[in-house]
Amino acid sequence: MSKELQHSNQVQEDPWSSLRAFTTARIALGRTGTAIPLREVLSFRLAHAHARDAVYSKLDITLLMEQLQPFHTGTLLLHSSAADRQEYLQRPDKGRRLDTESVNTLHTLPAALLQKDVAIIIADGLSATAMNIHTLPLLTQLLPMLKAAGISTGPVCLVEQGRVAIGDEIGTLLQAKMTLVLIGERPGLSAADSMGAYFTFNPKVGNTDESRNCISNIRREGLQYDTAAGKICYLLQEAVRLQLSGVGLKDNYEAAGRLNT
Template sequence: MKPPAPRSIGDLRNLTPARVALGRAGAGLPTQALLAFTLDHARARDAVHASFDTQALIAGLQEIGLSPLALSSQARTRGDYLRRPDLGRMLDAPSQRLLANSSGGGCDVALVIGDGLSPTAVNSHAVGLVRHLVSGLAGEGIGIGHVVIASGARVALGDEIGEIVSARMTVMLIGERPGLSAPDSLGAYLTYAPRIGRTDAERNCVSNIHAAGLSGEEAAFKVAWLIREGLGRRITGVALKDESGDAALQRIAKPV
């Protein structure tokens, strides 16, 4: 048998978007690598400060059959949001009143879509993920009760929203901190029995949702699994291990 051809560090560049084997020019980077770094850094900064397209999100969710409510945190400007993370974890007074007046009875799942640190990610991927999620939950007999689009949102804002509407679980879709290889990464955070004061240890997270990472369909499958198991076991967070991969393998292996 012919021995395999030797591999070089340059081959690794075909397997990862990480910055490896860039070469050098004297004591610095080659011009092409430096320009690529500068461009990716600019894209990450732009993602943080991009406009949150709430109207497009509302229209897209309405096409799926959902009726979203637009709310705001106490972070009035993007500067306030970045300098004061605590303001992004609390609804402003008008939003509190509006949500309380429209809450009605409790629900199994409250869906919150927040801009987070990358509105670009939410604008690009949220509606597609929700479309797959609604379809997946329908097969489980689980409905989404309340849908909120929250501006100036941090993850913990979903706790207050879920508490006000008496949701058994909150699912927060939010733009993740942009990286140099993924300025448009979306994250999904699930919290059982949401209320103000919940910690990150009490949440499950499905992250890295973008074109070069987890697809919307794959992410929706994981989120739907966590919703079903979280509601059934009455837990989320470190007590709930994501074993959706086992279910996916069983689904693939199941004979048609």
């Protein structure tokens, strides 16, 4: 092999390579000649495979039921109108509405389980992997905060093949003031297990996205559980105080924290 060819195959580090310590984004990849180094090509393919796996992952119902039991909230198993994953991906509208059996389940609940401040919904979304990993750590932080704040919760709803807007129908049938939908976010090429938290004041079918608030990237490498739980609890309290959610509700959680210290 000629020296010229050997030299062209060497990986040339990027001047920004030190910044990779602060982000998982694909920056400062370096180069081999005019190409991306092989290690980065393989890393990209692995991340893409993880993302595809996340989209087709399933809620571990048995695990989640066991994890939720110590909270004594009660659990409801529900399903969207999407019959399977293929239909869920091809028909987003069906992921936003409950199937007939689930509607009947909510219609027959005793009055003691209705009219709570917030209905908590756990949905697979586009990464059930995220929900299997992060549901317990987040709720361990969040539920005591809600109780201390005087925010009442009903049974936790586990929803298969669900999208964010399915919380509107569930909240309406539970006659809840608010819904909190914890859902697996669309996986990216640096995070296949990200959880999002969407909450809506006065949930009703037909609500659009400007009526919701979102806290995103809840995971060990992103927004930490204690911070996410604090933000959620703060914003739910503000939603009750102001009687609204969405674009009219501003996230002043950090500012409020500084004022209280």
